Amino acid sequence: MLAYFHHSFGGNDTNFGLSFMTADAALASGRSYDYIIVGGGTAGCPLAATLSQHFSVLVLERGGSPYGNPDIENRDRFGKPLREADNYTSIAQGFVTEDGLLLHRARVLGGATAINAGFYSRASLEYIRNMGWDEKLVNSSYEWVEKQNAFRPNKLSGWASAFKNALLQAQFLPYNGYTVDHVEGTKISASTFDNNGKRHTAADLLQKANPKNIVVLLNATASRILFNSTGGKLKASGVEFLSTVNGQSYKVLLSQFSGRSEVILSAGSLGSPQLLLLSGIGPSEHLKEFNIPVLLNLTSVGKDVQDNPGTTMRVESPIPLRISSPQVVAILNNSQIYVFSGSSVDQVPINGTSNSTRTRYSGSFFEKVAFPLSRGELRLRTKDPRDNPSVRYNYLSHPLDLQLCVQAVRVMSKVSETASIQQFTFQNSSSSPRGFRFIGTAMPDSDSDDKTVEKFCHEGLASHWHYHGGCNVGSVIDKSHRVNGVNGLRVVDCSTYIDIPGTNPQATTMMLGRYTGIKILQERLQ
Numbered sequence: 286m287l288a289y290f291h292h293s294f295g296g297n298d299t300n301f302g303l304s305f306m307t308a309d310a311a312l313a314s315g316r317s318y319d320y321i322i323v324g325g326g327t328a329g330c331p332l333a334a335t336l337s338q339h340f341s342v343l344v345l346e347r348g349g350s351p352y353g354n355p356d357i358e359n360r361d362r363f364g365k366p367l368r369e370a371d372n373y374t375s376i377a378q379g380f381v382t383e384d385g386l387l388l389h390r391a392r393v394l395g396g397a398t399a400i401n402a403g404f405y406s407r408a409s410l411e412y413i414r415n416m417g418w419d420e421k422l423v424n425s426s427y428e429w430v431e432k433q434n435a436f437r438p439n440k441l442s443g444w445a446s447a448f449k450n451a452l453l454q455a456q457f458l459p460y461n462g463y464t465v466d467h468v469e470g471t472k473i474s475a476s477t478f479d480n481n482g483k484r485h486t487a488a489d490l491l492q493k494a495n496p497k498n499i500v501v502l503l504n505a506t507a508s509r510i511l512f513n514s515t516g517g518k519l520k521a522s523g524v525e526f527l528s529t530v531n532g533q534s535y536k537v538l539l540s541q542f543s544g545r546s547e548v549i550l551s552a553g554s555l556g557s558p559q560l561l562l563l564s565g566i567g568p569s570e571h572l573k574e575f576n577i578p579v580l581l582n583l584t585s586v587g588k589d590v591q592d593n594p595g596t597t598m599r600v601e602s603p604i605p606l607r608i609s610s611p612q613v614v615a616i617l618n619n620s621q622i623y624v625f626s627g628s629s630v631d632q633v634p635i636n637g638t639s640n641s642t643r644t645r646y647s648g649s650f651f652e653k654v655a656f657p658l659s660r661g662e663l664r665l666r667t668k669d670p671r672d673n674p675s676v677r678y679n680y681l682s683h684p685l686d687l688q689l690c691v692q693a694v695r696v697m698s699k700v701s702e703t704a705s706i707q708q709f710t711f712q713n714s715s716s717s718p719r720g721f722r723f724i725g726t727a728m729p730d731s732d733s734d735d736k737t738v739e740k741f742c743h744e745g746l747a748s749h750w751h752y753h754g755g756c757n758v759g760s761v762i763d764k765s766h767r768v769n770g771v772n773g774l775r776v777v778d779c780s781t782y783i784d785i786p787g788t789n790p791q792a793t794t795m796m797l798g799r800y801t802g803i804k805i806l807q808e809r810l811q
């Protein structure tokens with residue numbers, strides 16, 4: 286049932302063409318909606334834009350707008366928001382896993398696409414088939430995203446070009462040239478940075494929304510899903526949220542007209558399971574620890590979270606390099622290992638004093654174990670929705686993950702020994718193993734024994750921020766992304782993945798937002 290409404294928040298310069306974006310909670314909360322989407326991130330924005338074509342949509346986003354902020358929009362500032370993360374207000378929110386690794390999550394419209402490295406690559410056909418997704422709709426959904434947000438690099442950076450040549454010299458073949466498809470071998474992929482270095486976030490997909498049918502409320506942190514019970518089954522009826530503009534709490538309700546309105550969680554792999562737990566859906570013993578009334582004992586919420594382990598080789602370059610995001614990837618060992626590259630420029634103190642600095646150019650490779658078997662758990666730490674939950678990923682605890690990490694490090698060693706990468710060594714440098722000036726832990730040689738490489742995997746453990754799970758398909762949600770045992774509630778984001786799609790998740794996560802939106806429209810309009 287269509288429920289059009291008209292509003293105007295003023296089409297001024299501050300909302301960058303998104304006339305429906307506001308931070309005025311009072312304005313947004315006095316209405317009911319066909320869909321309330323929690324989280325205006327990678328999945329939430331395309332989902333909202335799609336549903337708004339026929340239904341009224343409210344997006345609750347805890348962060349602010351990405352527009353007009355050079356730290357977000359400019360590729361050369363990549364990493365700055367991560368360094369400036371604080372607890373409650375910054376664009377990125379840091380969290381330390383129980384394993385001891387510092388990671389980040391987004392707190393801004395556009396979600397992680399506003400702070401990530403921009404690498405854009407689709408999922409494999411095998412992945413799409415395993416998920417039981419409609420291949421034709423998957424393709425058209427990718428295309429919908431790519432028209433707006435994916436750019437073919439017109440030139441590789443100096444380091445990316447050397448990395449690509451090194452992969453070919455080391456026989457990581459075939460060379461597939463430029464493609465967004467997931468293909469074994471070496472390829473150049475797309476980026477969400479355009480060729481002027483400007484970032485395009487998932488928020489740009491909101492330009493395709495029906496402005497008469499959508500409200501995007503910023504600085505609104507959902508604290509609880511509201512429910513009523515019909516025929517003994519829970520049904521989502523709205524959302525309670527906290528406006529971080531004025532510190533007040535508000536409620537927004539679903540339209541009761543058709544009985545088919547829904548709350549959809551797209552708050553990410555930390556945010557969505559956290560919100561289910563805060564709302565009383567999760568393992569009862571855990572909820573009782575926090576005196577949260579148990580509405581549904583869904584034991585799998587927060588279980589089987591994962592993050593892909595990896596390591597990095599980072600070296601100082603004797604040749605000036607520019608800051609570059611990943612452009613090239615090697616997809617190896619039947620898609621079990623991926624290797625990327627990136628380069629950066631920073632100022633470092635001379636002789637340990639901060640008074641004088643020098644410019645340091647560095648290049649890096651990083652490997653990723655694609656399908657780790659180690660799994661962990663997400664639990665509440667506090668009842669404050671602004672706080673991070675606690676997460677443990679148990680990196681490398683499964684022996685096969687460690688074996689794959691060893692293989693991946695050996696790939697990086699092989700690449701580092703090619704003529705193409707040897708040009709980045711320093712001559713006559715006694716402190717530099719094999720002529721490289723390593724930044725961080727020195728990577729082992731390709732002839733190092735397994736124990737040495739295993740030690741490097743543990744000591745040099747790094748994340749690509751591809752953490753996922755917590756609302757896994759099959760246990761927390763069904764294949765249509767509906768939460769098991771609840772009516773009118775779905776989850777659509779990285780918390781639903783059992784494995785990360787493709788080399789990196791953002792392409793498929795934006796696609797999934799569009800795809801699920803179309804599926805919901807098809808169900809309701811038929």
Ligand SMILES: Cc1cc2nc3c(=O)[nH]c(=O)nc-3n(C[C@H](O)[C@H](O)[C@H](O)COP(=O)(O)OP(=O)(O)OC[C@H]3O[C@@H](n4cnc5c(N)ncnc54)[C@H](O)[C@@H]3O)c2cc1C
Nearest residue numbers: 324326327328347396397401402403404507556779789791
């Ligand atoms: C630093 C970094 C680099 C990365 N590099 C790449 C890369 O190069 N390529 C790639 O493909 N992937 C990359 N990734 C991973 C990828 O960006 C993420 O996996 C993916 O974008 C997550 O999508 P999502 O929709 O699950 O969550 P998000 O995009 O994080 O969206 C969740 C949204 O929900 C909001 N939210 C959370 N809780 C609440 C609440 N209670 N109320 C209201 N709003 C809430 C958040 O503010 C956020 O906007 C990177 C990630 C990071 C952090």
